[in-house]
Amino acid sequence: MYFLFYAYNAPNNPTLPNPIALEEQPEEYFKFERTSWNDKFRYKTLYDVNFYKGKEVTYIGQVKFGYSGIGPVSESDYRTIVNNGWYRELGQKIFSLGQSPEYYQNIFSLGEKIANEYFSKVRDIAFDLKLLSEHRNEYIMIHSLLREVSASTVKNQFNRISHGGVEITPYNFFFTYKKSKQEGVDEIGKIAFEVKPYEKPQTNSHVLIGRNGVGKSYILDRMIRSVILDDDKEDYKFYQFQNESGENNIPFSGVTLVSFSVFDDFINYKQLNKNDDILFNYVGVKSYDEEAGIITKTLDDLSSDFYVSLCTIKAKNIIERWEKVISYLDSDPIFKNEVRIVSRMQENWKHIDGGNSPEAKEIIEKFYKQGLSSGNKIVLLTLTKLVEVVEEKTLVILDEPELHLHPPLMAAFNKALGYLMQNRNGVAIISTHSPVFVQESPKSAVHLMFRAGKSIKIENPIIETYGENIGELTHEIFKLEYKKSSFVHDIEKQVQANENISDVFSYFRYQLGYEARALARQMMYDKQRNNDE
Numbered sequence: 287m288y289f290l291f292y293a294y295n296a297p298n299n300p301t302l303p304n305p306i307a308l309e310e311q312p313e314e315y316f317k318f319e320r321t322s323w324n325d326k327f328r329y330k331t332l333y334d335v336n337f338y339k340g341k342e343v344t345y346i347g348q349v350k351f352g353y354s355g356i357g358p359v360s361e362s363d364y365r366t367i368v369n370n371g372w373y374r375e376l377g378q379k380i381f382s383l384g385q386s387p388e389y390y391q392n393i394f395s396l397g398e399k400i401a402n403e404y405f406s407k408v409r410d411i412a413f414d415l416k417l418l419s420e421h422r423n424e425y426i427m428i429h430s431l432l433r434e435v436s437a438s439t440v441k442n443q444f445n446r447i448s449h450g451g452v453e454i455t456p457y458n459f460f461f462t463y464k465k466s467k468q469e470g471v472d473e474i475g476k477i478a479f480e481v482k483p484y485e486k487p488q489t490n491s492h493v494l495i496g497r498n499g500v501g502k503s504y505i506l507d508r509m510i511r512s513v514i515l516d517d518d519k520e521d522y523k524f525y526q527f528q529n530e531s532g533e534n535n536i537p538f539s540g541v542t543l544v545s546f547s548v549f550d551d552f553i554n555y556k557q558l559n560k561n562d563d564i565l566f567n568y569v570g571v572k573s574y575d576e577e578a579g580i581i582t583k584t585l586d587d588l589s590s591d592f593y594v595s596l597c598t599i600k601a602k603n604i605i606e607r608w609e610k611v612i613s614y615l616d617s618d619p620i621f622k623n624e625v626r627i628v629s630r631m632q633e634n635w636k637h638i639d640g641g642n643s644p645e646a647k648e649i650i651e652k653f654y655k656q657g658l659s660s661g662n663k664i665v666l667l668t669l670t671k672l673v674e675v676v677e678e679k680t681l682v683i684l685d686e687p688e689l690h691l692h693p694p695l696m697a698a699f700n701k702a703l704g705y706l707m708q709n710r711n712g713v714a715i716i717s718t719h720s721p722v723f724v725q726e727s728p729k730s731a732v733h734l735m736f737r738a739g740k741s742i743k744i745e746n747p748i749i750e751t752y753g754e755n756i757g758e759l760t761h762e763i764f765k766l767e768y769k770k771s772s773f774v775h776d777i778e779k780q781v782q783a784n785e786n787i788s789d790v791f792s793y794f795r796y797q798l799g800y801e802a803r804a805l806a807r808q809m810m811y812d813k814q815r816n817n818d819e
Contacts (some may be wrong), residue, residue, distance in 0.1 A: 287400075290316070320332070331350040356426045380409055387443060450607055463505055479492055492732070511558070543570070545684075547571075611706050627666060637649050665690070677710060721756050733746060
């Protein structure tokens, strides 16, 4: 990799490395041309960058360079930051920072291998945050490189993009749904989704939780249809909260459904997809054959899916992304100590050559079949397929992923999914019965689903959910399930018959335990809130 630096009428700086001599101009190189811009601190650090490949020239963007030890300079001494000429790498005193997300996107568009080498050799402080820490208090860093770009942007947005992530944007949208499947009932409900970049706990994954039969699959089905059918049905539709441009449509680029239940009705959404701008993907145990119809995949089929997905990941140069996602599973002791996926795959990547080698296919499929439990197989295939297919602004729908996961693996899976969604600027909606997913999410990203009569009702929890005790969460989520028990039924009956909590307590002669009192207060609060609506 070659770099050509040029600054008009710039004197040589003897304290910096000298350029190298070349016998002929290379076929590919980056040219850095210093602009005439200077700031009030007398520095000229800004360069325009172009990539030359033969006769093709690609504009990359603007970058600033600094070097260690430079302090305030006089008005007549602009100080050369990089001496004019050719380089294969820059000296250890020099560091750089791109000035826009597009700069990092354009470099990465040249390929992951080129981007990694480029950022390393120009010593980019967003790519290598250790360089930012090392030079954070340099005068030139404070007064020039970080003059118009915040350190927070460098550590979050620029760092993410330089490693192959996308520019992260907030989401603020809602989904409308028909509250009842009955004919003639037209009441519309609404679920609000808000995703705030870089916020902890992360909000790129939302949880939809409720008991069996409450209608979760119905809502998920309507969500998928609202995107792929591209119609104007108001009873199920995604909307952005009104933005400045007045646009209401939510700009999902694709939908991916993940479902490993053998009992769910299989719907071939690919055949339903009428929106040419939307890519639909299915990850699961079923497939559709024109002759055989709906079939359940065998272990051979799933291992083949795993191999093909890895081939695609290697071809797309996103192995590093896959390794990062899978590394989150190491928080589960079994994965960390026994499975060791990432380290074992480092030995196997060399066998993958685009799917053309029967020997490579046999090695990878044997690794998948024999080295993993059934639950580990499912979670590994799911995350691998998601890394393969999830692009920027993808909506991922997951239907009851806990069916194959024990609690520690559920939490690890959720963290891996959250990282991938942030990395690709996507949104995941998880339908589940498990409070473990709720425990990993803030209440703003949790949606409790229950029935009020024959209508579906969805709302956020009252209590904070992230890191809450599982017992407390179970009670909060499934409290309506307790209604058939005698004391709950009696309390509910009195709440409905009275207008204030004192009358309820009086009816029981104040002989109520703590849980009964808390439940009565919650029921009265819900009743009064519903009446106010």
